[in-house]
Amino acid sequence: MASPSSLFGAFISTLRTVASDIGVILLLVGAPVLYGFFYPWFYTEEVVQRVPVAVVQQDGSGLARQMMRFASASPRIDVVLTTGDEREAREALLRGDVMGYALLPPDLKRHVVRSESTPVPVYANGAYPLAAKQVQYGFAEAFGTVSAGVELRRLGASGQSKLQAASSRSPVNLQMEAMFNPTEGYGSFVVAAVAILILQQTLLMGSALLVGTWREQGQAAAPPRVWLGRLLALCTLGWLSGLYYFGWMFFWHDFPRGGNPWGALLLLAIFVPAVAGLGALIGWWLADRERAMQALLFTSIPLAFMGGFSWPAEALPTILQWLRWLSPSTAAIKASLQLNQLGAPVVAALFPLSVLLSLALVGWLAMLWVGKVNRGQMT
Structure with missing residues (x-):
């Protein structure tokens, strides 16, 4: 021993x-x-998904309804409240019923048809950074997709082919990929x-x-x-x-x-x-x-x-x-x-x-x- x-x-x-x-x-x-x-x-659930959100729809056009459909289809957010009153959406946010909301302003389609800048405000609860990130990304992706379609149709109406329109709208394509945290x-x-x-x-x-x-x-x-x-x-x-x-x-x-x-x-x-x-x-x-x-x-x-x-x-x-x-x-x-x-x-x-x-x-x-x-x- x-x-x-x-x-x-x-x-x-x-x-x-x-x-x-x-x-x-x-x-x-x-x-x-x-x-x-x-x-x-x-x-275990690494990514926050289906974050409850609201949409304040103050424009009754087909474009606004299309933006609503794309937002509802996003895996990042879940549209649980649709209203025409921004105060109702804000109160739901303060109560914690939703983590954010987007405001589709009046005359949205009219400004788009006139090729005028049309901001769509998105509000998120900054006390929860992960949820707020998904709210912002979800709405940005949904509305950005609709915006891209509108731009392609506008370029097509000016005489460009589909390939030319796609190239004109996005001459340099950006593809983001997380390398070490997929x-x-x-x-x-x-x-x-x-x-x-x-x-x-x-x-x-x-x-x-x-x-x-x-x-x-x-x-x-x-x-x-x-x-x-x-x-x-x-x-x-x-x-x-x-x-x-x-x-x-x-x-x-x-x-x-x-x-x-x-x-x-x-x-x-x-x-x-x-x-x-x-x-x-x-x-x-x-x-x-x-x-x-x-x-x-x-x-x-x-x-x-x-x-x-x-x-x-x-x-x-x-x-x-x-x-x-x-x-x-x-x-x-x-x-x-x-x-x-x-x-x-x-x-x-x-x-x-x-x-x-x-x-x-x-x-x-x-x-x-x-x-x-x-x-x-x-x-």
């Missing part, structure tokens, strides 16, 4: 300690599994980044909790080889969680993934040690099991905002733009999106990978030194 003072013995002893500590094992094993299963579940879904956008933050926070809190417990019990003092074994045990659990996310969760929920699998593995290999070293240092510094949880529990939301995916990093105060790199999640999110989602080569992610490697080296060397000094003071 391996000696507890050897590297392998410390590795096995740490895993046994984790298995016997319900709080630590819930953070290092239970939480990543549960988050990986339930968190993406809420984003569904343009919110889940594909947010889960890929938040998964890294989940991996960090669970490993960070679990490591700090375990080391804080050792400090309380007077077991933190140990030679470097023992601390190497302890940190490797924590990394093993972190690597398994990372493989679970990159190797199963993204596939199961069909999120964009696998662009550069070897690069993603390299990222995990560096990211997990950086987090484990930081968590061990925090646990040693706080020296209290509960305090470690209390200090780290509420850091997730600030770190998410500083990660640069939900809020532009350039909009942060200058000092936060620098301090955010002290969290491994900042560099890991950037590298993960480049390697796992975009399929970029490793050379494109050298900066965030270098940051993670530096954090890992500093954290591990500091932890080995702290443990050695602490042990020397206690003997």
Whole structure:
């Protein structure tokens, strides 16, 4: 049997300690599994569809009725209210019965026949950005299709053939295609980044909790080889969680993934040690099991905002733009999106990978030194 003072013995002893500590094992094993299963579940319907809307129809022409039909056929919106009174539509919007409405103004067809500019106002509830986007896009696509038909008929009446009319109306065709988020879904956008933050926070809190417990019990003092074994045990659990996310969760929920699998593995290999070293240092510094949880529990939301995916990093105060790199999640999110989602080569992610490697080296060397000094003071 391996000696507890050897590297392998410390590795096995740490895993046994984790298995016997319900709080630590819930953070290092239970939480990543549960988050990986339930968190993406809420984003299964990635794209908002059939958003309830109203149409204020103040023009009784055939053109207005055609615009109504095209709006009703749009998969983005669902026309649940048709009225001639804009006040009624506005009140329905304020009550939440609809998420937006379009106003077809009086004399709409007359202005179109005269080739006059005829704006069609579209109002949406800005408190719900995803729904508001669908309201605006739905009406824009429906009315734009009708407008294109009117323009083609006008050009045809002037003597142009169908091909000439199509070329005159749109000499340069625009085709938009989302390359790395084909569904343009919110889940594909947010889960890929938040998964890294989940991996960090669970490993960070679990490591700090375990080391804080050792400090309380007077077991933190140990030679470097023992601390190497302890940190490797924590990394093993972190690597398994990372493989679970990159190797199963993204596939199961069909999120964009696998662009550069070897690069993603390299990222995990560096990211997990950086987090484990930081968590061990925090646990040693706080020296209290509960305090470690209390200090780290509420850091997730600030770190998410500083990660640069939900809020532009350039909009942060200058000092936060620098301090955010002290969290491994900042560099890991950037590298993960480049390697796992975009399929970029490793050379494109050298900066965030270098940051993670530096954090890992500093954290591990500091932890080995702290443990050695602490042990020397206690003997």
